[in-house]
Amino acid sequence: MLETIIGTAAVISALLGRFIGYPAQIRLILRSRNVTNISLSFYAIGVCTCVLWLFYGFLRDDIPLMITQTVGVLSAGFVVLLILRFRPRRQANAQVAEAMLRLAGIDGHIDDSERREIDAFMRRWNISMPAVDALSDASNTSHKQAVSLMSAWLSSKPPVQQIGEVRDLVWLIVEADGVVTDAERALAQDLSVALESALDTPVDREFLVVCIAADSGATNVLAADPKFQPIPDSGNSAFVTRKALTEGVAREFAKELRSDKVIALAVRSDELTVAAIG
Incomplete structure (x- = not known):
């Protein structure tokens, strides 16, 4: 009797974890399309663990164990697929951050006020770019490179809200130091044209x-x-x-x-x- 109660409680607990924990993570990923802080290895190991327990339950003909681990395989496996699906977004977002740095440095110098705008943007988007500091001198930046980076980011089909935020950021950076050079204005206009053309619908908020x-x-x-x-x-x-x-x-x-x-x-x-x- 006690064994049955404990077994039933264990199955219910495992199912609750599968039906509450994993779906919550799945909803978060689908809503934000951001997997920056989610460990692929953790969920991949989770899938492998569930598969092994599923096989063990099959050998023992343990129906409750097979049920819970089947749900675990499907849930953790779906999270892994989502991470793989949205992982390229991390690299794409790094491209737009680099484009913003090149915009700030098109006049040969990145002002502290411009860098603050970019740093705030990178924090909001959870972008971590060790290579960004190497661009801070902006000595080799070019108009063509910045436009190319922006085009590469837009080709990844980012959400409309993100495109709108980057569109606004372009002009915040250009005007941050109070001086808008001809080179900055020309690049900002080209970036804005690319961003506006990618907006099928206007940003609604x-x-x-x-x-x-x-x-x-x-x-x-x-x-x-x-x-x-x-x-x-x-x-x-x-x-x-x-x-x-x-x-x-x-x-x-x-x-x-x-x-x-x-x-x-x-x-x-x-x-x-x-x-x-x-």
């Missing part, structure tokens, strides 16, 4: 960052910043980013702007509803 100056000193700072333009009828105290941003970029940008002198808000561009940035 775009945000603007609005800065409300707390005093005249902050007003002067914002007025001199090429990333902002004054909002009419605001008494020269409110400014808005010149380009619509995706929500993630807008929130990151607004957090960086928040200070005692500036109140940063995100504004829904299509409905003009204001949402405070925490």
Whole structure:
């Protein structure tokens, strides 16, 4: 009797793990298409382990063991397939990060403000590129290389939201140091054309960052910043980013702007509803 109870409890526990744990991981991968922090070897070993236990259950004619391990093989195997399916995305995302670095360095120098924008982008996308630091001097960067990298990334068919975020990032980087050279403008325009052409549908959630100056000193700072333009009828105290941003970029940008002198808000561009940035 006790053996039956323990055996039943073990089967239920194993099935719960298979039907709750693995599906949760599968949903996460399908939603984010990001497998950067997921170990392929862990799930591959899990598949092998389940196969061995399944074979053992078959030899012992243990039906409950065979059921749980069959579910385990299918679930862990599907996770492995998803990792293999989306693994190329990691390399593709590294390409777009490199393209952004080349954009920042097209004028022969990567400014600290430009590098901060790129670093923030890489953190959001979980991009780890040891080779990125080697590009920091940007001495050999070229217009053609940056466009080629962007084209390679777009050929991997990234999600529309990611394309929209990169489109916004292009101009954030170009305008980050307050000086837009002819080379930067030309490259940014070519990259933007490629990105816009890849957008079959417009990004459905775009945000603007609005800065409300707390005093005249902050007003002067914002007025001199090429990333902002004054909002009419605001008494020269409110400014808005010149380009619509995706929500993630807008929130990151607004957090960086928040200070005692500036109140940063995100504004829904299509409905003009204001949402405070925490």
